[in-house]
Amino acid sequence: MAFHSPYADMIGARRNDATDEPILTIAWRSEVEGRPGYVHGGIIAGLLEMACYEALILELRASGDEARLKPINVAVDYLRGGVVADTHAVAQIVRVGKRVANVTAICWQDDRSRPIATARMHILLDR
Amino acid sequence: MDRSTSYGGTMPAADIFEHAKRMISGHAGQIGLRYVDHGDDWVDLAFDYKPELAINAETGILASGPIISLIDSACGISIMVKVGQPRPMATLDLRVDYVRAAPPGRSITARGTCYRISRNVAFVRCMAHDGDPDDPVAHALATFFFTGD
Numbered sequence: 573m574a575f576h577s578p579y580a581d582m583i584g585a586r587r588n589d590a591t592d593e594p595i596l597t598i599a600w601r602s603e604v605e606g607r608p609g610y611v612h613g614g615i616i617a618g619l620l621e622m623a624c625y626e627a628l629i630l631e632l633r634a635s636g637d638e639a640r641l642k643p644i645n646v647a648v649d650y651l652r653g654g655v656v657a658d659t660h661a662v663a664q665i666v667r668v669g670k671r672v673a674n675v676t677a678i679c680w681q682d683d684r685s686r687p688i689a690t691a692r693m694h695i696l697l698d699r
Numbered sequence: 700m701d702r703s704t705s706y707g708g709t710m711p712a713a714d715i716f717e718h719a720k721r722m723i724s725g726h727a728g729q730i731g732l733r734y735v736d737h738g739d740d741w742v743d744l745a746f747d748y749k750p751e752l753a754i755n756a757e758t759g760i761l762a763s764g765p766i767i768s769l770i771d772s773a774c775g776i777s778i779m780v781k782v783g784q785p786r787p788m789a790t791l792d793l794r795v796d797y798v799r800a801a802p803p804g805r806s807i808t809a810r811g812t813c814y815r816i817s818r819n820v821a822f823v824r825c826m827a828h829d830g831d832p833d834d835p836v837a838h839a840l841a842t843f844f845f846t847g848d
Contacts, residue, residue, distance in 0.1 A: 575755075579762035582729065582751045605725030606771075612726035613790045614768020621763055643763050647794040 574629040577622070583615055585622055588660060594626045595662045604659075611654030616679055620691035621646055623661035624675040628695060631665050637699075644672070644694040652688040657681045659688070671697055727772055730765045735808060740781040744773045745808040759803030766807060766827055766837050767795055773811030774823040774841045781813040781821075787847040788821065795839040805829040807836065820844050 573580060573587045573596070580586075583604060588597040598604060598619060606612030625641055632639055663677035672694055679689040730752060735743035746752075746769055754762035771790060779785050801807060809827040816822075820842055827837040 577762060578751045578753045578756050579764050583726075583764065602725050603729040606727075607787075612768060613771040613793065614764065615726055617767040617771070617793065617795075618762070618764025621767075642800065643797045645794065645796045646763070646767070647792065648767075648790075649792045650790045653789060 573622075574626050574633070579618070580622055583618060585619055587626070593662050594623070594630055595660050596623045596626055597658055597660045599658050600656045609656060611659055613648075613650060616650070616654055616659065616689045617646065617648045617691065619659060619661045620648060620663075620677045620679050620689060621693065623663040623677045623679075624691070624693045624695065627663035627665055627677075628668075628673055628675055631668065632697075637697075639697040639699045641673075642696040642698055644696050646691055646693045648689055648691045650689050652686065654679075654681060654688050660684075668697070673697055726768060730768060732769060732772060737777075737780050740777065740814065741810055741812040742773055742776045742780050743808055743810050744769055744776065745806055747806045748804050750803075753803065761801040761803070761807070763795070763797060763837075766797075766801065766809075767793070767839075769807060769809045770795060770811070770825045770827060770837065770839045771841070773809040774813075774825050774839070775811075775843060777811035777813040777823055777825075778816065778821040778843055781816060786845050788843045788845045791820070791842040791844050793839060793841040795837055797837050798835050801829055801836045808832075809837075 584598045588595040604615045661679040666674040675693045677691045678687045680687045731746045752765045753759045811825045823841045825839040826835045828835045
């Protein structure tokens with residue numbers, strides 16, 4: 573991953589190198605469980621947020637920008653329950669402004685065309 | 700103190716929290732979520748700071764992930780408290796404003812309040828703070844829908 577985070581380590585999030593995209597993946601473990609048999613909504617939101625940071629840090633770094641990122645807000649839509657399987661998330665940068673970046677992300681399990689959640693984030697760029 | 704009589708539902712409060720504890724076992728156990736207090740339509744849940752929950756090892760600033768997990772759980776359980784019994788449900792959407800950073804070392808408490816229940820959907824708001832409810836770290840709105848039955 574482009575950043576080191578104790579929280580990412582705790583939930584087992586890692587960079588997935590299957591493609592060139594900045595995909596983050598967490599494997600199913602009992603520690604990610606919310607209601608029995610389903611991934612906790614907070615884990616899904618946390619993974620979506622970290623996918624946003626990952627994509628944004630890479631984008632900023634490519635232009636030598638060392639801005640510190642601070643989350644302003646996040647809106648998560650839950651589309652399907654996250655079942656006992658690996659969970660992936662990847663973000664797309666919508667806009668990088670002077671002070672604020674707009675980022676969206678999707679989260680899926682077996683089938684990327686059937687997302688289990690989407691998110692929209694505003695991130696403050698502290699330079 | 701027995702608060703079970705304050706519910707419209709049929710299930711005693713203690714049983715709701717017994718059920719809720721199972722619901723918040725896996726991930727909630729990992730971040731150390733605990734029950735603090737509740738009323739007719741609200742519940743306070745909290746977790747204590749630990750370095751593993753930081754987004755950044757150097758600053759120790761809390762990641763937003765544990766806060767959003769706390770908020771999601773507090774919102775869901777506030778609905779069970781208002782309904783008076785556990786009902787199968789899923790989060791439809793959750794929007795969180797991170798009002799300010801949560802400095803290292805402080806416990807975070809979230810109050811989920813279920814302000815409206817319709818036939819299929821429950822509407823919830825939640826405020827998270829690190830000691831002073833008038834100086835929140837996060838403010839959230841969420842909707843849940845009832846699954847099954």
